[in-house]
Amino acid sequence: MSEKQNKEIGKRLQDARMDQGLTIDYIQEKTKIQKRYLMAIEAGQMNDLPGDYYVQSFVSQYANVVGLDSHQLLAGELQETTGDGQRRNPTPIGPLPSRTTQHKQVVKESEFSRRYGKYAAYVPTVVVIVIVVLVLGTIWGMSHSGNTAQPHLTSSKVSVTNDASSSKKKESSSSESSNSSSKEKAQKITQVGTSTTEYDLKNAPSDGSSLSITAGTSNAWVSVSSDGTQSWAATLPTGTSHTVKIAKGISKVSISLGNAPQTTVKVNGKSFNFNPQNDTTQTKTITLNIKD
Template identity: 25%
Template sequence: MSELREIGEILKTKRLEKNISISDVQEFTKIKSYYIKAIEDGEEDKLPDPVYIRGFIRSYAEMLGLNGEVLLQDLKLNKTREYNVSAMIKEKSKVNTDIRRSTKKIGRYIAIVIIIGLFIYGFYSLGNFLGVKIDGHNNSIVDNNISAEIDIGSVDKKPKDKPTTDKSNQSVNLGDLNAPTAKTEIKQMSKTADTAMYQVITDNDSYKLKIDIVGTRCWMDISVDGSSVYSGILTTGQSKELDIKSSSTVKIKLGKASDVAIYIDGQAVEKANVPGIYWYVFTK
């Protein structure tokens, strides 16, 4: 068995153990599903240059919580065959050349437009300047007309009466201040290597679920009562907030749990320092 096929089987087995689909891997790693399957099947001829293969394996392993560097130690790839990446590089060079040519043309057009604009501006500026010199004796008339239109005496200098506040009509409902604040309690029901299950107890009809990215990035899938409500990648500083009915069951699948902090009504949930896939389940 080739080293690549052996690595592929390790990755595939781990993926299936964690109930992760190839689509999930593609979403998190941005590796095309075609290449993911080729890695799992050990089909080197369907993969690009070795440097890309190693990068793919490293990212894939990291998502699963495995050490990619250890997996790659004994990997030997065929460096004599031609890889598809050469054609990709040629195509990219052609595209870059076309872009440079288009940019030069656009630059020329912009320069011409600027020159024409400056010429028109100069022409009108010169015309305005000459008009002021010729009709300069009319300026005083215009100024007088403007001054005449301003009636300083018409300005009402009397300060407006400040609205009075009738304090007798103001009242404080002490009953509202003394009303008990609804409390939310989080109880851990069980915990395994890749799943933590919690019970959310609240007096309210709903609670607020907040997910913060405290690391670099994390792919996640959130489902409520079996229906997916969000699937995507959040990066540093981003967060996701949801209002959850207290009777609902929430399942959160994280691609890199160590980069995530979860809060229920402002209360921090125990952080999972797991580099790979991890599940959080919240139920009533």
């Protein structure tokens, strides 16, 4: 983009922020982008950012917070005025909190992050250990149950035929029950109408879901929000993965991708094709509605 375009983008973002009474610190808290980069964007000094990839990613994140269309903004197609010459106000995401409320929220989130953020790195390890213990306990329990259930032949009246028939019936019943349970719990992801960025997730695990995000042949910036609250954001190096746990009761998950064509996502261990059209859009935000 030219210097003129950079300054135009920065001015539109700054105007949208000031029209809504938002501070640069509030934008930093919501996007997790350093304040000096946000100020450089508003000044149109895109060369101060790490590279073109981060310019598109940071501008997209900023635009989402102040209610601007990032794709039109980056393409230079966002209109300044309406048909009658009046200045168009950006479409807000929702009712904006007062500055006092914003300050309290920032203080609360910062305090929570200071107290408990250091434990977040251990969550995946703890989850894996718990799963392993449960699997080993189940195997031991089945083995122990099989040993104690051995019949003792104390009478010649034991009917082998009846026992075999009963065993077959139990196995058949168990198999049918297992198949029925498997069908009931099979998750399904479907596109919402004609949207290419919104999907419904049905039959999700009752104890919460998980997202596994992997960078391909180049770095990928990713941000995950649950019911409007950002739960994780980072740049994944080439070929690395990260798993985000979605808590029970969450109804909407937003996945913002800064390098969408080079990023893959799995939902509860199954591949999620969020780009069926195979478009080359770099920045993309995917919405996943979790249904019962």
